[in-house]
Amino acid sequence: MRLVAAWLLLVVFLQVTGVRAESSAAPPLQFEYSSAATLSGVSGDFVQVSARVTNVGGQALSDVTVYLSMFNTVDKTPVDLEDWSAQKAINFQGLPAGQSQAIDLSIHLVNPGEYSLVLVGYVPSADTPTISRATFLHVEARKNLNPGNILVVALGTPLALAIVLRIAPARRRVAQ
Amino acid sequence: MNGVALIWSKDMREMLFSRKATLSLVLGTLLYSLASYLILTNTGITLLTQAEALWAFSKTAILVGLLVVLVESSASLASEFESGTADLLLVAPLSLRELVLAKVGVALTLWAALYLVSIPYVIVIATGTGATFACLAYSAVVGTLAVGALALPVTALGLAFRSVRNTLVTSLLVLLAFAVPAFFAGTLSAGGVGTVLKRLDPVQNAFAILDNVIVDNNFSVGSNAGDLTSLVVFFLGSCVVLAVVVLHIERTGPVPPAGP
Numbered sequence: 001m002r003l004v005a006a007w008l009l010l011v012v013f014l015q016v017t018g019v020r021a022e023s024s025a026a027p028p029l030q031f032e033y034s035s036a037a038t039l040s041g042v043s044g045d046f047v048q049v050s051a052r053v054t055n056v057g058g059q060a061l062s063d064v065t066v067y068l069s070m071f072n073t074v075d076k077t078p079v080d081l082e083d084w085s086a087q088k089a090i091n092f093q094g095l096p097a098g099q100s101q102a103i104d105l106s107i108h109l110v111n112p113g114e115y116s117l118v119l120v121g122y123v124p125s126a127d128t129p130t131i132s133r134a135t136f137l138h139v140e141a142r143k144n145l146n147p148g149n150i151l152v153v154a155l156g157t158p159l160a161l162a163i164v165l166r167i168a169p170a171r172r173r174v175a176q
Numbered sequence: 177m178n179g180v181a182l183i184w185s186k187d188m189r190e191m192l193f194s195r196k197a198t199l200s201l202v203l204g205t206l207l208y209s210l211a212s213y214l215i216l217t218n219t220g221i222t223l224l225t226q227a228e229a230l231w232a233f234s235k236t237a238i239l240v241g242l243l244v245v246l247v248e249s250s251a252s253l254a255s256e257f258e259s260g261t262a263d264l265l266l267v268a269p270l271s272l273r274e275l276v277l278a279k280v281g282v283a284l285t286l287w288a289a290l291y292l293v294s295i296p297y298v299i300v301i302a303t304g305t306g307a308t309f310a311c312l313a314y315s316a317v318v319g320t321l322a323v324g325a326l327a328l329p330v331t332a333l334g335l336a337f338r339s340v341r342n343t344l345v346t347s348l349l350v351l352l353a354f355a356v357p358a359f360f361a362g363t364l365s366a367g368g369v370g371t372v373l374k375r376l377d378p379v380q381n382a383f384a385i386l387d388n389v390i391v392d393n394n395f396s397v398g399s400n401a402g403d404l405t406s407l408v409v410f411f412l413g414s415c416v417v418l419a420v421v422v423l424h425i426e427r428t429g430p431v432p433p434a435g436p
Contacts, residue, residue, distance in 0.1 A: 083222050148219065150212050150213055150300050150301070153209075153297055157209065165192060165201065
């Protein structure tokens, strides 16, 4: 009886102090993509990554977060998603057993290069997140010599100014 | 033609029609071209919106104007004293305040010329923002106030120092002191002192007004009243500083140029 009471007290103490027992189990989540495994585009384009996350466990999950993680496969460095995606994480307050939720993320292709992107499923009760298979992004540099039709003004204005400022004094000298 | 107009006309002719001056003006325009090209290239790639691109260009245009006008203000009056031509001018029926007025007029005309040159760029970059006219109107007003707010004290410095080199170095430091916090407003304006400096800085006020107008589409004068008031107060203060220096020198008489 004392042992049971001590165990209960210990459990209450651990709950109150926020100490959790170690758990290495991944959450019972499964990702299934509807978008292609390899996406490509030009800098400035938007591509859509679509998938479904399913609770394949026997119990409902009360708090599920799915977030993006992106990696430059050439530089071997993680990518700061600041400019790449307006929505970096999606939170579901409740995912019943056997149910799934759609995930649609718009990715803004910024820098040219080769990237891999994964979706990470996180629930607070599990220490090991669930990671989806990778989606590969191939981004080509945008080649536009006349962005916003500025080329005529950018070249023409200095040229026109130079001509005006050189011709005006010459005409003045001729007139004199 | 009165003395002010005569000096203004002579200086403008020298500035616009000499080979060196033409080169510097064309180079200034090329800077506009480069800035607009790079900004629009990035607009197609990053999340920079067209309105933010227009704001970035407007800031660049004002900064180029400030730089050119401050260099001109530093050199114009001080060089007359350094080369001894000021003495000749002041012997003629021309008062010191007329000479100063002509030089200030030249500096502001230079700003007006740079502003006019920037108009085609603004029209192209502003496509689709619906803020073309507002951007041009506010840039003209706040640009003139900001340029005047810094150019008038620098003219006073030139009058006091009578040395191009010293005036130029000081004026560039003044420009850096006001422009650097304006470009790093997010990191340097935190805290009480930063907030006070932000309120006083004419460059920051000008940029904040343009941000409010171009990016946030707050076109009314009332919605920009705070920054506009600060800018006007600084400009009037600069007028007072220049007037005090001119009156002081007129009262005490000319002093010999500094240095050997």
